[in-house]
Amino acid sequence: MKTFKSVWLVLAILMVSILTACGNEEKQDSASQSEQVEPAKAEATKVTIENNGTTQVYTEAPKKAISLNQHVTEIMLALGLEDSMVGTAYLDDAIYPPLQAAYEKVPVLAEEYPTKEQVIDSGADFLFAGWKSGFSEKGVGTPEELEALGIHTYLHTSSSITNPKLEDIFADIRNIAKIFRVEERGEKLIEQMTKEVEDIRTKLPQNKDNLRVLVFDSGEKEVFTAAQNFMNELVTVAGGKNIFDDVKSGWATVSKEDVVERNPKVIVVIDYGSTTAQEKINFLKNDPALKETEAVLNGRFVVLPLSAASEGVRAAEAIQILAKGFYPESFQ
Incomplete structure (x- = not known):
């Protein structure tokens, strides 16, 4: 009888050992899969933009953006990005009326271009210039200088090429929407602008x-x-x-x-x-x-x-x- 009990005790110990080993293997497999998924997920959220002779890599959407000219300020506001902005500058005339309420939520840093010190003090992580002068010696600084400070830059391409078309503006809007992870808003804005233009063209003789x-x-x-x-x-x-x-x-x-x-x-x-x-x-x-x-x-x-x-x-x-x-x- 003692021998019979001993056999069952050994079998029970073996079963517990096997189950414990299986559990550990499952945890290790799960951890291994998690390690594989996380880098893939991070890679999927990375946005790379070629702009103004630079390659800008965004691992997340900017949180403290500054727009340096009025027409790009209005693009930011039309995309609903006022809460991601810490400043605007260089207003040519009255802001576009539908965007006035959003504009009032964003600090105006300067009548023209802000100084590099103002930009640094704001904690900015992204600068959006409408004209090439924004990233010149007379502006805020070169993209290379700003990148060294940890600040991304984007020059409005449609304002920097010869004979730009409406599609060039749409390409800029898509880039900004992609950088800020609001692609759907970007497409809606483009769709709205396209419809408005087409409605006007149908009335032309x-x-x-x-x-x-x-x-x-x-x-x-x-x-x-x-x-x-x-x-x-x-x-x-x-x-x-x-x-x-x-x-x-x-x-x-x-x-x-x-x-x-x-x-x-x-x-x-x-x-x-x-x-x-x-x-x-x-x-x-x-x-x-x-x-x-x-x-x-x-x-x-x-x-x-x-x-x-x-x-x-x-x-x-x-x-x-x-x-x-x-x-x-x-x-x-």
Whole structure:
């Protein structure tokens, strides 16, 4: 009888040992799988963006962003990122009205570009510039200098290339949405902008020669005008033809004689700065050469705010302002 009990005791001990070993193996397998999943998960959340000659790698969405120009500030706000911002700068004119409430939640760091010290004091981890000057010696600093401080940078590509199109703005919006992990918001914004533009285009007259258009920024002895920059795209989509679209630059200085020879039917006056749009119009009406153009003789002026003329979320609004000015009979 003792032998029988001893056999069962040995068997019981063996069973416990086997079960314990199996449990340990399962834990080890589980831990091993966990170790494999975590790096894969981290890799999946990593975002890599090629921008302005740099490779920017984001392991998480920025939490303390600063926008350095108005049109990119408005892109950030249109994507609902005000809570991820610690500052804005360089306001050209009034903020886009639908974004005013969001704008008021973000500190304004400077009238123009903030200093590097201001940026560091804010704890910023991301800078979004609308123009190349933002990341120059006269701006906040170079991308390399800022990267050394642990600050990511993004230069608005559509504002930095020749002859940008609406699709180039959409590419920038997608990049920012990807960096901040709000891709769905980005697509909705693009969809909304696309629909608004298409609604305007359906109202434009068909089978008509496009109106000859001069974009007047400034100038007294010569004329500073749009050539192959975003204004060219806006004018074209609105049913006009920029009379200096053949000049191979963004903005260009041309002679008054060239303007008179090309004889615009409409003049788009860019409104910004200390010289008002009406003062610019008065100059055009009184200039001995320019007052002889068809546009001035017929009083065909369209005023467009600089902030709407930039590569931002106001593109549809800018196109509507231009289209109504070009073809008022189609928008009554």
